[in-house]
Amino acid sequence: MQATSGKPNKIRWYYEGLSKGVFRASKCSDCGKFTFPPTGCCEHCGSWNVEDAELSGKGTLLFATHSGSDASHPRFEKAAPFVYGHIRLEEGPIAQAIIQGAEPTPEDLKALYEKGPVPVQAVTLQMDDLPVIAFKLQD
Amino acid sequence: MRNQLNERVAISGVGCTHFGDLMETPAIKDMSLQELTAAAVKEALDDAGLSGQDVDAVFAGNAMVHSSQLPATYSQMSKWTGTQFKAGVHFEAQCSTTNVGLAMAATAIAAGVYDTVLVFGVESTRSKVKDYSPYEREPISHQQSWLWTDMAVNQAYGVPQGYDIFSSYNGLVALGYCRKHGISIEDFDRGMFELCRTRRLHGSMNPKANIQETMEDAAKRKGLSDAFEYWQSENNPFVAWPSRLLSLVTTADGASAMVLTRADTAKSGRSQPVEVKGFGISASDLPWYGEDPTIWKNDERAVEDAMDMSGIKAGDIGYLHTHDCSHISSLCTAELIGYLEPGKALDAAREGRLRFDGDRPMSTHGGRHAFGHAWAASAGSDTYEAVLQMRGKAGKRQMPKPPEVSVIHTHGYAMIGTVIVLGGM
Numbered sequence: 245m246q247a248t249s250g251k252p253n254k255i256r257w258y259y260e261g262l263s264k265g266v267f268r269a270s271k272c273s274d275c276g277k278f279t280f281p282p283t284g285c286c287e288h289c290g291s292w293n294v295e296d297a298e299l300s301g302k303g304t305l306l307f308a309t310h311s312g313s314d315a316s317h318p319r320f321e322k323a324a325p326f327v328y329g330h331i332r333l334e335e336g337p338i339a340q341a342i343i344q345g346a347e348p349t350p351e352d353l354k355a356l357y358e359k360g361p362v363p364v365q366a367v368t369l370q371m372d373d374l375p376v377i378a379f380k381l382q383d
Numbered sequence: 384m385r386n387q388l389n390e391r392v393a394i395s396g397v398g399c400t401h402f403g404d405l406m407e408t409p410a411i412k413d414m415s416l417q418e419l420t421a422a423a424v425k426e427a428l429d430d431a432g433l434s435g436q437d438v439d440a441v442f443a444g445n446a447m448v449h450s451s452q453l454p455a456t457y458s459q460m461s462k463w464t465g466t467q468f469k470a471g472v473h474f475e476a477q478c479s480t481t482n483v484g485l486a487m488a489a490t491a492i493a494a495g496v497y498d499t500v501l502v503f504g505v506e507s508t509r510s511k512v513k514d515y516s517p518y519e520r521e522p523i524s525h526q527q528s529w530l531w532t533d534m535a536v537n538q539a540y541g542v543p544q545g546y547d548i549f550s551s552y553n554g555l556v557a558l559g560y561c562r563k564h565g566i567s568i569e570d571f572d573r574g575m576f577e578l579c580r581t582r583r584l585h586g587s588m589n590p591k592a593n594i595q596e597t598m599e600d601a602a603k604r605k606g607l608s609d610a611f612e613y614w615q616s617e618n619n620p621f622v623a624w625p626s627r628l629l630s631l632v633t634t635a636d637g638a639s640a641m642v643l644t645r646a647d648t649a650k651s652g653r654s655q656p657v658e659v660k661g662f663g664i665s666a667s668d669l670p671w672y673g674e675d676p677t678i679w680k681n682d683e684r685a686v687e688d689a690m691d692m693s694g695i696k697a698g699d700i701g702y703l704h705t706h707d708c709s710h711i712s713s714l715c716t717a718e719l720i721g722y723l724e725p726g727k728a729l730d731a732a733r734e735g736r737l738r739f740d741g742d743r744p745m746s747t748h749g750g751r752h753a754f755g756h757a758w759a760a761s762a763g764s765d766t767y768e769a770v771l772q773m774r775g776k777a778g779k780r781q782m783p784k785p786p787e788v789s790v791i792h793t794h795g796y797a798m799i800g801t802v803i804v805l806g807g808m
């Protein structure tokens with residue numbers, strides 16, 4: 245585990261990266277796998293021996309649905325309902341996030357479902373109070 | 384881990400209130416949470432033939448302290464339940480709370496520390512304390528309710544970045560299920576309708592259920608002659624396509640309780656005891672599944688541990704409840720357990736096999752949709768139903784042949800997979 249004195253805590257560090265379009269993770273020095281978003285411990289093997297890492301933001305959208313029309317959090321009141329997807333990142337982690345490039349309608353979602361897995365790229369959505377990760381359809 | 388109970392443990396008493404709304408539902412209207420808890424506890428203690436002074440310890444569950452404002456629930460409830468001066472702890476495992484309490488109680492009894500433990504869970508998801516009043520409550524808004532509930536979900540990265548329960552728990556799982564088994568969206572919709580219709584039927588036969596209206600009656604009330612037409616109408620919108628509103632939990636206020644004791648003394652109680660054969664608990668953080676949304680590793684582990692401790696096989700299970708905040712997730716779990724054939728759960732629903740009188744009965748109290756969901760009290764309501772079925776005391780919804788072995792699976796947000804196995808003594 246790294247010394248944390250003088251450094252932002254991991255959560256702040258993740259969001260500061262996100263605001264600059266950098267997708268931060270931690271990488272295990274023992275098993276080599278990524279924990280995304282980052283913690284101070286490997287989620288796969290429990291090792292504390294992790295180092296800071298960046299992900300490409302490239303991924304594959306596996307499935308897409310939509311959020312409820314009433315936002316469950318005030319931060320997303322302007323955005324809801326939004327398309328929400330299940331993504332496999334190039335480096336291995338599975339993520340779930342807002343999807344851009346499709347409408348939250350049964351028609352659009354059915355078309356996406358029938359198409360099967362499609363490439364996506366991570367982007368940053370700047371909400372009023374926090375940067376939020378989203379994935380953009382790449383076609 | 385050794386994964387064994389060193390002494391046999393039994394449930395000797397169970398109690399559960401009507402699930403509903405403290406501000407509206409006649410059976411519980413204007414009750415305080417103290418009285419609601421006491422009602423469940425009294426039923427369980429009476430069932431066991433004990434008083435609060437006969438128990439050695441109290442495990443008191445309450446998940447959403449924001450609405451109850453009753454931390455230190457064990458001491459605040461003690462004068463209402465007759466359990467002062469007993470050992471006590473307030474704990475929560477969200478929607479698995481009461482059954483995790485059961486596992487903790489069984490562990491303590493099997494270890495030889497306590498002989499008899501009272502477990503209870505109480506929750507209000509519909510209202511909160513009004514202006515610090517000791518007895519007045521006011522409704523919670525939809526958003527407030529989810530903000531507080533979702534505090535049990537990844538607060539570093541999940542909730543702040545748009546986590547949505549309907550998507551993660553319903554829509555994505557549904558799509559994963561359809562893709563994996565080659566099921567059309569239309570067949571999925573029909574299967575979900577049939578499952579909900581069954582749960583509503585069970586709720587209509589349960590005087591304690593939050594919703595006691597069948598789907599057919601709901602359709603009639605809206606001027607529709609056909610229940611499936613009602614299902615596909617604007618009364619039942621998509622909340623996370625292809626999942627609809629009526630495939631979800633309905634929120635409720637409620638309390639449940641159980642008395643656990645050494646199996647060798649349980650038979651001296653008032654009612655037929657049921658043995659705790661085993662349990663398994665496994666927790667995970669988001670995302671709850673990998674590439675395949677139908678496979679949840681924490682559930683696999685919890686099921687494996689419970690089966691191992693109890694020594695049962697899937698074929699032994701006579702009654703099953705799987706956590707059904709999300710109906711499609713509950714079917715995936717039933718398939719994982721081996722109670723239903725992989726990919727055939729929707730067919731089983733359409734064929735009526737999941738009804739109380741079917742060959743694969745599930746959630747005969749109505750489940751989280753019809754019986755309702757009062758977070759920390761819900762797992763206890765599931766156990767309550769299983770015990771009633773095993774005793775042959777489930778009234779109109781009684782299974783024709785009382786089950787010998789029951790399995791109850793719950794998801795404690797988010798996400799504590801908990802499986803308990805009950806058997807006849």
Ligand SMILES: [Zn+2]
Nearest residue numbers: 272275286289
């Ligand atoms: Zn590792």
